[in-house]
Every structure is written in C-alpha cells, then in structure tokens.
Amino acid sequence: MIRIFLLFLLSLSIVHAQEFTSIVRGSVKDADSGLPLAKATVQLDDQGSTTDDAGQFRFEGVGVGRHVLKVSFVGYQTLVISELLLESGKENVQEVRLSVSGGQLQEATVSGSRPPAFNSVQAITPEQTLRYAATYLDPARVATSFPGVAAANDQANGLVVRGNSPNSMQWRLEGVEIVNPNHLSNAGTFSDRPTSTGGGVNILSTQLLAASHFLAGPFPAQYGNVTGAILDMNLRKGNGEQTEYTAQASLLGLDFAVEGPFSKTSKASYLVNYRYSFTGLLGAMGVKFGGEDIRFQDLSFNINLPDKRGGNLTIFGMGGVSSNDFKGETDSTLWKVQKDGYNILYKNEMGAMGITYTIPVSRKASFRMVGAFSGLRTSRDSNPIFEESQTTPALAGDDDIQIRSSVSVSAILTVRNSAKSRLKVGSYLTYRAEKLNGPYAVRDFDTRIVQPFISWNYQLTPAITTEIGLHAMASLISEEDKFSHSSLEPRAAIRWQVSERGQLSFSYGLHSQMQTPQLYAADYSKTGISRGNLDLGPSRSNQYVLGYQHDFGKSGSLKLEAYWQQQFQIPVNQDARFSVVNQTENIVFLPLENRGKARNIGMEVTYQKLLTDSYYLLISGSVYDATYTLGDGVRRDSRYNGRHTFSLTGGKEIKGKRGGLWGINAKVLWLGGFRDVQVNEQESRKYHVTVYTDQYVYNVKMKDYFRPDLRIYWKKGRPGFSRTLALDLQNVSATRNEAYRFYDNVKGRVVTQKQLGLIPVISYRWEF
Secondary structure, eight states, rough: HHHHHHHHHHHHHHSSSOEEEEEEEEEEEEETTTOBBTTTEETTTEEEEEETTTTTHHHHHHHHEEEEEEETTTTTTEEEEEEEOOOOTOEEEEEEEEEEEOOOOOEEESSSSSSSSSSSSSOOHHHHHHHHHTTTTOOOHGGGGGGGGGSTTTTHHHOOEETTOGEEEEEEETTOSSSSOOOOOOTTOOOOOOOOOOOOOEOOGGGGBOOOOOOOOOOOOOOOOOOSEEEEEOOOOOOSSSSEEEEESSEEEEEEEEEEEESTTOOOEEEEEEEEEEHHHHHTTTTTTTEEEEEEEEEEEEEEETTSSSSSEEEEEEEEEOOOOOOSSSSSSOOOOOGEEEEEEEEEEEEEEEEEEEEEEEEEEEEEEEEEHHHEEEEEEESSSSOOOOOTTTTTTOEEEEEOOOOOOOOEEEEEEETTEEEEEEEEEEEEEEEEESSBBBEEEEEEEEEEEEEEEEEEEETEEEEEEEEEEEEEEEESSEEEEEEEEEEEEEOOOOSSEEEEEEEEEEEEEOHHHHTBBBOOOSSSSSEEETOOEEEEEEEEEEEEEEEEETTEEEEEEEEEEEEEEEETTTTTTTTGGGOOHHHHHSOOOOEEEEEEEEEEEEEEEEEEEEEOOOOEEEEEEEEEOOOSOOOEEOTTTOOEEEEEEEEEEETTTSOOEEEEEEEEEEEEOOOOOBBBBBHHHHSSSOOOOSOOOOOOOOOOOEEEEEEEEEEEEEETTTEEEEEEEEETTTTOOOOEEEEEETTTTEEEEOOOEEEEEEEEEEOO
C-alpha cells in the first residue's frame, strides 16, 4: 500500500509548473482594549505596508508557500509570526494583538495573541496540528511534543503532565471550562469505563480552531479549579469576505467545512464543519475491526457578528456522538482472551453551545463575557455470552450510565492604567448537575462553583515585569445534605530581561481542584446506607517554576524550567493504601479523606526552531519524580512516575521542480514506563478473577515507552484551489508498548496488554 502511495505522489508531481498567488490580510489591535491600531507597520517578507484607520492590512498577489509576518507600532512590542502558510484558493487571515512594550525585544511566535502566562505555556496552531506527525488533527496529541507531557495510552488523547494523573487536566473552550470534549472517552482503559478528560479523538475539528494554548502551571489568576494542566481552545472566525470550502477524506473519516460572509455588505461570517468516521461507514456496510464496530460523527460551528460600536458577538456550538460495539465469540473454543466471552456496548454523546461578547469600553479598557452550556452522557453495557462464565470486576456485566451537565459564565474587565500597568478583574460562575446509574451510592447531586479573581501586571523597570493576583474558589455540593468549601489562592510571577537575548522568570501559584463525580458518589457501605464521599474537599497544590530562555535568532530558542509541585488535601484511604493521584477511570468502593500529600519535582529542557528556511525542530526532555504519601510517612512512587520524557519533533519541506511542496515530518517519543499493580497469579488462578497483591500500590515498573511517527505530505496548488495528499504512520517501528497486566481466564495466566502497533492513515485534503 505504501509503495502505491509513493508512486501516486510521483505521478501527481509531474505536471507543468505554475506560480499561484493568494491573499494575506488581517487586523492589528491593542491587546488590552481591542481597539484598532492605525498606521501600524506590517511587513510580509520583503513587502511593507501600514494598517488603515480600521487597523486592517492587506497583501495581494502573494505567492503560495511559507512566509514571515512582522508587525510593529510605536510604543508596542514587535511581533514576528513565523510558520505562516499560504495556499491557493484560501486567504490567510491574521488577527494580531500587540501589547504595550515592556522592555522585551521583538517576539518570534506562531500566534498573533499574547501568551497567557510567563512560564510553562505553549501555543498550538491549526497549521501545526495539520503538519506534525500522527496528530489525527487533535491539538492534545500535538502537546505530546512538549516537555514533561506523556500520552496515557496510544488509543486516547489523555495526557500525563509532569507526573500528574490525566484527571488533573482541564479542557476550556473560549476561556470557560467545559465537559470532556472527546469521542469514546473509554478508549485505552483497562476497565473500559469513561475517563474525565481523555478520549479517542477530539470532537472539535481542527478546521474550527484558532491558536490554542497549553499550560502546565503555575496558572495565572484567571484560571481555577485545576491542578495539572489546561488546554484552552479558541475558535477562529470564518472568512468575512469570500466563501471557502475544505474537504478531507482519510482512513479516519470524511471531513467537510464551509465558511464565508452572510452577505456581500455584511462583516458577519460563519464557519461550519461536519465529520463522519470512516470506520462508521464500514460499520454501516457490516465491516468490523477485531470484532468491534467503532463509529463517530460530529458537527461544530462558529458564527461571528461584529457590531458598529466595535464590539464582537460570537455564537458557537459543537456536538458529537460515538459508539464502540464489541460482539463476543459465541463459540467458546475460539476464545483467545477473556474479553471474547462478552458483548460490550459503549456510547458517548457530548454537546456544547455558547456565546462570547467582547467590546472596548474606552481607549484603555475592554470587557469580555462568555457563557457556555455543555453536557456529556456515557453508557456502558457489558454482558457475558454465557451467564455461567467466570468474570472479573473490569468486565462485570452492569449498566453504567453517567450524565454531566454544566453551565459556565465568565465576565472579565481588562484595564491598562498606564504604559507600565495593566489590571484584570473578573469572575467565573459554574453550575454542574451529575446523574449516575451504576454501582454508586449517590445517583443525583449538583455543584455550584464561584471563582472571582484579580490580577495586576506592572513593569518595575524597562527590563523587569511582574504580575501578582488572587484567585478565590467557593464550592457547594448539594444532595440531601450540603457541603461547602472555600479557598484563597495567591498567584505571582516575575520576568527579568537579563540580556539582549536572555530572559529569567519565576512563577508561583496555589491551586485547587474539585474531585470527579465517581469519587463523590462512591459506594463503600456493606449495609446499603452509604452517602458516598460528598464531604470531600478539593485537592490543593502549591506550585513553583523557575525558568530561563535564550533566543538565538532565526526563530530559535532554548528554554529551561525547574518545577516543584507540593500537593496536599489529597483524598486517600490509608487502610487500602489508595490515593487519588493514581486514579484515572476505575470505580472506587472506599471512604476517602483529604489527608494525603503528593510531590512532583522535575527539570525540563526545550529547544525550538520554528519553521523557517524550510525546516523546523522541537526537542524537549524532562527528568522528574512523582511520589505521594498517605499520612503514614511512607513515600511511594505514583502510578505515573515514569522518571523521564523525551520528544524529538521535526520536519523538512522541499519544493518540487514542478511546483509542488513535499513535507517530511517525524516525531520520536521515548518515555519512562509508568507503574502497574502486582497481580497475584496464584490467587487469580484459584478464584478465576484478577487478584492483586496490593490493589492500590503501583510497585511494578513497566518497560520504557518508545514510538516513532512519520508524516509525508505533498501539496499542490491550482487556480482557485489546493490539495494535500498525506501518509501518516503512527509507530513506524511497530513497537508493542506495555499498557497494563491482568489475569486472563482463557489463557490461565497473567497477560500483558500491549498498546497499538503500526497505524497507517492516508488522507486527501482539498481546499477551495
């Protein structure tokens, strides 16, 4: 198949060379007030221009390919946007936000917006998601190239960040927290039950995304209810001048997008995307993969409505349904693993809808309000083919239904008091309703969370900038009884430009995070009168990061960061030696108390060269130690204490002699193996179920994880359209990395479940 693909690419490239052009345009605005900056200098490669009175700029007749955009304005920090890709049939529209100069020199970036934090923050652009190897158009999979980040499993996008459980991560959309926005949230788990943050693939298509930000902490004052990491996704606006289309077909599915203005005289625009899985198409024809019928589809949109006062209203939405239907083998003599004796149906339904409104309130201030509703329903029905079959807790037959509904509202006022001072004040209001049907003591409860904050950014000297803030979180859990908790969380950061190219920074934050619904609703009573763990308070974490960055020019930089995370008030059960820091998806049947502690310390190094001179490189690595205590003074390795991460991501673009563009991209991951629980094979054989020596102690070190990925693409333009043919190879070496161990009744021994082998994905993308 790969040979045929390469021959096809070669035949397509033998065409008459022709120079194609398109348009680069956009706007330049003040990052604090949102007002346009007239007469700003804009340079595209060697072409120069200035913005008009509305802050707009435009370059026509620009040759397709890679370009660098430089924007400057008197009194503001110069911004250099690398990795700008222009393709035939599509305009490239940039929304640039300039910050008042704080003594720092020009900044090389991939995004036109200001980073939300001084430390531990990375921008993720749609173009990177389309270019990096084996991302499956998912920004969370791009994050595995960053330091200290590891995928929890090949089959899902759940992330282990600095040794923290994937449950400590938070998803945001347009700045507010939403429910898990992924298809098949049970993907890659041992118990086949839903996780709170991961899934097979993101429901929100890359076609709708603008630059998003990945934060690893400490977090600025505007972020709350999180202790691990944040992926803050932002939606892009549809083209307001012309209608454009994108269509893609791949082994993942069919993807269609359309965007454009509502009318020729209106500045309002729309952007809509629909996607249907390829496996779903095959499933409709009766084709299955390994006995599994996997399907998903989703629809997302963003409507942009600017007003005459300079304000901007957007209406956005997303929704997706997915299912995994596994049919067991009715002939028991053909069983190879224990799962073959079960019929398991998993369903996942997620949706979100909201509005944003942003408006300048003066020459130095702006106001932004966001409101969003999101909901998630997951169900799992597992039944043995033969009632007398031996079972394990992971495969036990039961109906496990979980429904989460969430309403989040935020209001934020940003005021630039002077060239040296910026104040940001706001609040987040969240309401959640939880409904659970399964092995839980509590079936129905709701949570209210209020999170006001204030942050002050001040330039002490031309070389030193500080930011101090305070975040407060008050929560109320209501069922028959009510349980309330509150905390004040200081935040602080300082950045010092120690030389022309060197920058030293330090950040601190105290953070809190609510527990998952499964922990609150846990059934641990033998008398049937348990009221769960509704009295649990949030987990808390003091976090410190010291960083140094050196810029080399030509869009290259070296960054070093040392971090210390001291966690406390962690829910634990000392008798069972259980700690929440090891928890992902399993149901817990234990009473818990906020008496545990944990400590994550580490050192990270990142070298990044953005895509200039036809190549890019991102090398990151970390060494870390993630441990916990239960109150007995014994420090234990956490489940995710892999000790090290290493990632090498890079690529080269080559212009074909006849006008095409070839891209060769690679990513290599080498991670320290996570830890597993010791299986007692003798007791497991005796009772015909997986029996652990110590159920909640992760003292078995798995082998190191190694995976190389490759992406080869060929781009070619034509008048009015462009197309991209690509081949992604996840795990080129076909390394079967370890996932977990369990006792298999069919084989009569302990089995090591392996992760995915070689996964080839061919795609064809057409933009016009």
